[in-house]
Structure formats: structure tokens, C-alpha cells
Amino acid sequence: MEPLEIPVETITSEVIEKCTTPLSDDHDEKYGVPSLEELGFDTDGLPSAVWPGGETEALTRLERHLERKAWVANFERPRMNANSLLASPTGLSPYLRFGCLSCRLFYFKLTDLYKKVKKNSSPPLSLYGQLLWREFFYTAATNNPRFDKMEGNPICVQIPWDKNPEALAKWAEGRTGFPWIDAIMTQLRQEGWIHHLARHAVACFLTRGDLWISWEEGMKVSVLPANVAWLYFEELYTFFYTFYIYHQVIHEIDA
Structure with missing residues (x-):
């Protein structure tokens, strides 16, 4: 694999000020x-956005992340607790997901900081x-045109899933009767x-854990591009076989 190219410099307000683009009077109306409200959504009582969008917010969060030099230098996998399930002010995943933050920029910033703190040591994998x-x-998705389908997918286990629209709807709407699952689906719907x-x-609950409904149906509700969740729990990749069960009694937040 060839070395990654260094990302281009981030566009600054000074650069933007040098650019002029003629706009018509009805530009905002058209584009x-x-x-x-204009899209027809009821916004009464709607809470403020948990994840403000845009590159500016993404870069601000990245800088906050990199301020924790001791964490970067002595990195270890974070330990889970109840608060880990809540949105973090330094969280980056939505910004990587929507292209607000370049994964290459993130990679090089982490690498540079680690080498400065650790005196040119190579960062751990x-x-x-x-x-x-x-x-x-x-x-994997790029090289497999059937990546998001079971049938015709050469790396996917062919499983005779159940068809249960009622159970699927309850799962999607957070009405399964399992507090842990319903809380997660409610958070997904409200916070994204x-x-x-x-x-x-x-994903486990929907597929081989409880409902035995196809992961393809789950992706219609929550598309997880480049995410291992659906693939783990319907055993799409047989060579990644893992049987994790997360115990809601241990991990759920006290009411």
C-alpha cells in the first residue's frame, strides 16, 4: 500500500474573502x-441540535481532541461506563461520516502530535x-457491488430470515418492550x-439475537456505512466470527 498523501490545507476565512462570486437576487430562494418548517416538520418543543453540522464545528472538535496530549501519548482503548452512551462534545464520528472532517487530516494530525510528544516514535496501530x-x-464495499445485499453476495452467509413487519416496526420505533433496545432506538431517532x-x-437484537429479521431491513432504518455492526451480527464475514452479548442490566443507566 502506498503512503497516504498529505491532505490539502483547510480553507480559511482569509482565503474566502479573496473570492467573489456574482449572485442573483433570487439565489437564496432558488438554492x-x-x-x-418549510419542509413540513413540526418544530414545537424541538431540542437544540446535539451535533451542530459543518466543517468549522468538525475542526473545532478535532482541536479539542488533540489538546489531550497525554491521552494521545498513552493511548488505550476507552473504558465503557453509562455516560459513554451519551453524545460527547469532542465526538467526531458524525463529522467523518458526512465528510465534514477529512479522515486523512485526522490521521496526520494524530500522527504528528504523537511523534512530537513521544519524540518521533511511531504511533501504535x-x-x-x-x-x-x-x-x-x-x-470492502467498493470492491463488492452486492455489499449491501445478501443474495448474490459472495462473502455473505445466506440465511432464511423471518418476515415480520410488525416486529420490525416496533424495533424501528423503540417499542419492543426491552428498555435497553428501545432507549437506543429512541436516541437514534432523536439525535441521529x-x-x-x-x-x-x-443490530444483534434485530438479527440473530432475538427477532431473526434480515440486516437488510435494519439498514433501511439505520444505514451504517463502513460499520461492522450489521456484519458482525448476521455473520456476513465468517472470518470475523464473534459472539458478543451486551448485558443491559449491567450497563443500563439508572432512572
Whole structure:
């Protein structure tokens, strides 16, 4: 594999000020982003956004992340607790997902900081673990046109899933009767994000854990591109066979 190219410099306000583009008087009317009200959504009582969008927010969060030099220098996998399931002010995954943050920029920033703190030592592979998983599954999807389908997928186990629209709807709407699962699906619907262990839990519940419904149906509700959750829990990749069960009694937050 060839070395990664260094990402281009981030566009600054100074650069933008030097650019001029003529706009028509009706530009915003034709091309502006419509509000939620204009799209027909009821916004009464709607809480503020948990994940403000855009590159500026993404870069601000990245800088906050990199301020924790001791964490970068002595990296170890974070220990889970109840608060881990809540959105973090330094969380980056939605920004990587929507292209607000360049994965290459993240990689090089981490590498540069680690070498400065550790005096030119090479960073451990574990520092990039989650980022590498993400890119690996994007790569797998690129080389497999049937990646998001079971039938005709050469690397997918063919399983006779159940057809149960009622159970699927209850799962998607957080009405299964299992508090742990319902809380996760409610968070996903309200915030658009859930912790990766929560993704594992709801994917397992839908597929081979409880409902025996196809992961393809789950992807219609929550598409997890380049994410291992659906693949683990319906055993798409047989060589990654793992049988994780997350115990809701141990991990659920006290009411």
C-alpha cells in the first residue's frame, strides 16, 4: 500500500474573502437550504441540535481532541461506563461520516502530535483502530457491488430470515418492550447518533439475537456505512466470527 498523501490545507476565512462570486437576487430562494418548517416538520418543543453540522464545528472538535496530549501519548482503548452512551462534545464520528472532517487530516494530525510528544516514535496501530475499521469496510464495499445485499453476495452467509413487519416496526420505533433496545432506538431517532456498542446491541437484537429479521431491513432504518455492526451480527464475514452479548442490566443507566 502506498503512503497516504498529505491532505490539502483547510480553507480559511482569509482565503474566502479573496473570492467573489456574482449572485442573483433570487439565489437564496432558488438554492438556499430550506428550514424544517418549510419542509413540513413540526418544530414545537424541538431540542437544540446535539451535533451542530459543518466543517468549522468538525475542526473545532478535532482541536479539542488533540489538546489531550497525554491521552494521545498513552493511548488505550476507552473504558465503557453509562455516560459513554451519551453524545460527547469532542465526538467526531458524525463529522467523518458526512465528510465534514477529512479522515486523512485526522490521521496526520494524530500522527504528528504523537511523534512530537513521544519524540518521533511511531504511533501504535491501536491509535488508529476505529478509523482503520471504517476505511476497511468502505474498501470492502467498493470492491463488492452486492455489499449491501445478501443474495448474490459472495462473502455473505445466506440465511432464511423471518418476515415480520410488525416486529420490525416496533424495533424501528423503540417499542419492543426491552428498555435497553428501545432507549437506543429512541436516541437514534432523536439525535441521529448512537454509540458503537449500542449499534451492536440493536443490530444483534434485530438479527440473530432475538427477532431473526434480515440486516437488510435494519439498514433501511439505520444505514451504517463502513460499520461492522450489521456484519458482525448476521455473520456476513465468517472470518470475523464473534459472539458478543451486551448485558443491559449491567450497563443500563439508572432512572
